[in-house]
Amino acid sequence: MQADEPLKFSQLSQNHIKTLKDAFEMLDDDGDSRISERDLRTVFGSVGQKVTDEQLHEMLQVGSTQQPNEGIAFSEFLSLMSRTAGSFSEDSEIRDCLRTLTDDQDLRVPLDDLVVRLKEAGFQDPEGEFAGIFKDFSAVSQVSGRKTFKGTQFLNTISE
Numbered sequence: 001m002q003a004d005e006p007l008k009f010s011q012l013s014q015n016h017i018k019t020l021k022d023a024f025e026m027l028d029d030d031g032d033s034r035i036s037e038r039d040l041r042t043v044f045g046s047v048g049q050k051v052t053d054e055q056l057h058e059m060l061q062v063g064s065t066q067q068p069n070e071g072i073a074f075s076e077f078l079s080l081m082s083r084t085a086g087s088f089s090e091d092s093e094i095r096d097c098l099r100t101l102t103d104d105q106d107l108r109v110p111l112d113d114l115v116v117r118l119k120e121a122g123f124q125d126p127e128g129e130f131a132g133i134f135k136d137f138s139a140v141s142q143v144s145g146r147k148t149f150k151g152t153q154f155l156n157t158i159s160e
Contacts, residue, residue, distance in 0.1 A: 024074050034071035045129050098151040107151025114149050
């Protein structure tokens with residue numbers, strides 16, 4: 001599949017569906033089983049995609065069987081993400097990328113090195129876009145004193 005070719009719903013693996021379900025539930029702050037335009041902006045930012053207000057409004061109109069300002073349900077979200085998000089990285093691809101940054105078996109990567117590489121990959125503000133992930137999966141290394149991203153722990157969490 002080409003990198004810019006949209007992902008078809010049938011191409012989503014069970015892991016991708018579970019990951020999207022987890023993301024959906026995390027974004028549904030009020031527990032009403034719907035996510036809003038603001039929530040969608042967060043999702044697209046977390047995968048490195050910038051979207052305009054107009055695009056978000058259009059997505060909600062296309063994705064929702066309800067009024068766009070009411071947000072979208074999980075089934076609508078899943079359908080929307082499968083059409084618009086492109087291909088998702090498999091855990092093995094993420095693991096391979098982290099291995100290029102460290103020889104550590106637990107895939108501990110100096111956080112500042114990871115941020116530099118994410119910027120080189122095209123992310124404008126990785127510190128902001130991945131703030132939650134960096135907060136949850138980083139610690140100060142006892143050896144170097146540098147903040148380190150805990151790659152294996154991150155992969156184990158997203159693979160559960």
